[in-house]
Amino acid sequence: MKFNAIAVSLISSIALLGGVVSAQVSEPHVKVQAATSVATKYAGQRSVPIYSTPNGTKTGKTLSYGSSWKVFATQGSWIEVGTNQWVNASAMVNTKPANTYYIDYKAGYGIATYSTPNGKSTGKSLKHGTAWKAVAVQNAGGKTWIELGKGSWINAAYTSTSAPKTKYIKYKSGYSIAVRSTPNGSLTGGKVKDSSAVTAFQTSGNWTNIGYNQWVESRYLSSTKPNTIMGYETTGVAYRMNATAYDPRVLGNTTFGYDTVAANLSRFPRYTKLAIKFGNGKTKIYIVRDTGGFAYSNPNQLDIAMPNSQALQFGRQNITVWVLK
Structure with a gap:
């Protein structure tokens, strides 16, 4: 008589699109001897029927989904998992299925x-x-x-089979990281922008899977959601400030573009990148390149470069400012 230390229970789960209904039912236990055979198979169906002989009479017992069984013998499309206990090979799989x-x-x-x-x-x-x-799990068509x-x-x-987690790309503000087809494999041509949210699955060494055949370096992932404006990461601090406008060209400066602001350099050093939200709700990116008497004497003041016709209409406004990383 063969005996097996594996207790069989049937877990029947019906998953519908949009929801899952599950129920647990106890079924007769099947005693199978732990054999020396290296072959192991797993039940790939909810309730795999056991037969007394290949293609013979059902015993009334079943193998539960995902349970493991030693293979003592094979005959055609049948597998022996115990004395007078045979199952159809099509109901078994080589890798343990997940729930x-x-x-x-x-x-x-x-x-x-x-x-x-x-x-x-x-x-x-x-x-x-x-x-x-x-x-259930089944092999078909390769x-x-x-x-x-x-x-x-x-x-x-x-x-x-790994539960996904939301991660965020932490690289360099305004830049992207490359995506590879396998860990440290060939480039896919895809890129993921800094601060973007991704769905992270399993890891392999220093690499993390973020989708089918999509891997990125784990060191560029963070669990902390960044503060972003227009796709750029900010320091997280919002400043309420006053703003006026000027045209550098009227002052004879043709070097600075209209993405320039003049600021108090002790507060915002030169080349600091700022996101500025105006009263009309629009947000634009500017760079601190200039300082003037007005801004220099007032740390809470910015002078924003723009064509002269717009500068004359701009007047004085309250703005919200973020420093970009």
């Missing part, structure tokens, strides 16, 4: 669902980063397929 899978594709996109493994599309899709309960519910199958290549 929950996460869609690991591309931010902003979803993956298709299919009515059968390698079958027709249902016309519905699952969003990147979402979690789904699995009830691919591994995951069943989330009756008539809802997905390609396992676009999933991860």
Whole structure:
């Protein structure tokens, strides 16, 4: 008589698009001896029926989804997992299936669902980063397929068993980091801008997966959400200031462009990059390149460069200012 230390329980989970319903049911335990065979298979269905002989009579017992079993013998498309206990090989898989899978594709996109493994599309899709309960795993057409519910199958290549976390690119304000197809592999041509939010899955060495065939260096990821304005990271401090306008060209300066501000240099050193929000709600990026008597004597004052016709209409306004990193 063969005995197995693995207790079998049936966990039946039905995952519907948009929700999950689960129930747990106890089923008869199957005793199987721990053999010396190196081959191990895993039940890839909710309830794999056991037969007394290959293609013979059902014993009334089943293997639960995800449970592991030693292979004592094979006969055609049948596997022996214990004395007088045979299961169809199509119901078994080589890798232990997970109970929950996460869609690991591309931010902003979803993956298709299919009515059968390698079958027709249902016309519905699952969003990147979402979690789904699995009830079966099956190999078909050279691919591994995951069943989330009756008539809802997905390609396992676009999933991860690691729960995703939201991370933020921490690199250099206004710049981007490169994306690679594998850890330290070839460049995909894609880039992710500093301060962008990404969905981070598993890590491999110094690399983190942020989507299907998309890897970035882990050192450029942070769990802290940055303060950003127009895609640029700020110091997080907002200044309420007064502003006037001037045209450097009227003063004979053709070096400074109209992205220039004159400021008190003890407060905002030269070449400091500022985001300025005006009373009309518009925000623009400026660089401190100048100082004048008005701004120099008043740390709470900025003089903003613009064409003379606009400067005359600008007058004096209250503005909000952020220092960009």
